[in-house]
Amino acid sequence: MSTKRNLRGLALERYKQTLKLNDQQREVLIGTLLGDASMSLRKGKPHYSVKFEQKSARQSYINHLYEIFEPFVGASPLPRYIASDTNISGENLEPKIKSYWFRTYEHKSLIFYYNYFYKIKNGKKVKIVPKTIHKFLTARALAYWFMDDGTFNFNGNKKSYLFSTQGFEKFECERLCEALQVNFNISAVVHKDKNKWRIYILAKSSDLFKTLVKPYIHSDFYYKL
Numbered sequence: 001m002s003t004k005r006n007l008r009g010l011a012l013e014r015y016k017q018t019l020k021l022n023d024q025q026r027e028v029l030i031g032t033l034l035g036d037a038s039m040s041l042r043k044g045k046p047h048y049s050v051k052f053e054q055k056s057a058r059q060s061y062i063n064h065l066y067e068i069f070e071p072f073v074g075a076s077p078l079p080r081y082i083a084s085d086t087n088i089s090g091e092n093l094e095p096k097i098k099s100y101w102f103r104t105y106e107h108k109s110l111i112f113y114y115n116y117f118y119k120i121k122n123g124k125k126v127k128i129v130p131k132t133i134h135k136f137l138t139a140r141a142l143a144y145w146f147m148d149d150g151t152f153n154f155n156g157n158k159k160s161y162l163f164s165t166q167g168f169e170k171f172e173c174e175r176l177c178e179a180l181q182v183n184f185n186i187s188a189v190v191h192k193d194k195n196k197w198r199i200y201i202l203a204k205s206s207d208l209f210k211t212l213v214k215p216y217i218h219s220d221f222y223y224k225l
Contacts, residue, residue, distance in 0.1 A: 005074045012105075019071055021109045024140070028068055029113055031141035034129070034176075035148020039114045041125050046118075048110040053080070053101035061147070061220040062100040072104040129172035134179035142184070143216035152224055159225070161209055166196035173197045184212055 007015055021029075029037070032052065040047050052069075054062040062077050081095040104110065116130050145163070152159040165173050173190040176199060180186040186209050187202040201209050210225055217225060 003070055003073060003076050007074070016105055016107055019105075019107060019109065025068060025072075026136075027138050027140040028065070028144050029110075030133075030136045030138070031144025031146075032065070032148055033113060033117045033127075034133075034141075034145040037148075038127075039110070039118060046111075046114050047106055048108070048114055049104045049106040050110060050113070051101060051103045053099050055099050056097045058220055059100050061218050062102070064218050066102050069102075069104055072107060073102055074105060075102070077102040127167065129168055129175050131175070133175060134182050137176075137179045137183055139184070139212045140216045142180075143213035146213050146224070147218060147221045150224060155203060158203075158206065160203055160206055161201040161224075163199040165199050166193060168197065170197045173199050184208065186212075 005012075005015070029050065033039075033050070036053065038051050038053075039049065040051065050069075052062060052065045054065075056079070059077075066073060066077050077100045079097040080099045080101055082098045117127055118125055119128050120126070146161070149164050150161060151164060152161050154160075163176075165176065168176075170190060177188040177190060180188045180201075186205040188199050188205070189202065190197050191200055214225060
């Protein structure tokens with residue numbers, strides 16, 4: 001799984017010109033950018049690369065994402081450490097791994113995704129739910145969004161599913177509910193969570209939802225189903 005491309009300058013640019021996103025990569029980008037994946041600004045300008053990061057217990061999942069995007073990545077996933085602490089004797093303890101992460105190359109294929117998912121509001125970069133998200137929300141994209149942001153409750157002996165969409169505005173959550181209905185005939189509603197919003201899949205659509213996403217769920221997340 002290890003990759004280390006020591007490409008620089010013209011050699012890197014020539015290599016990047018050979019790259020093109022495939023259908024799987026496009027769908028996974030839609031799902032993960034609705035979830036935990038991110039794109040950044042550098043010196044106030046968009047940087048057209050994607051960062052994937054998961055907590056240390058999800059190392060196998062970050063490796064799975066890395067394998068999907070490996071042609072677009074210069075190096076294997078790296079650990080991010082929690083600052084080292086000291087024990088009762090004042091000796092430094094071994095630093096603990098907080099998460100694993102990797103970042104893709106900056107690439108022209110990713111310009112669309114930055115412009116699609118980010119807007120500048122009040123001088124700050126904000127992730128949004130695009131107006132046309134229904135055009136790109138496939139079953140695979142839905143599964144990757146669920147792995148990042150989905151969870152479950154027990155309703156009697158049966159699981160019900162929900163999405164932690166507190167980072168989005170209410171109308172954006174409603175937009176996602178509409179996409180679920182239009183694309184998959186899944187009924188969902190928006191409920192208030194303190195001063196934020198979450199999306200709940202209605203019980204009548206739980207089985208359909210599970211059937212749609214199950215083929216794409218990584219083993220780290222089987223427990224959610």
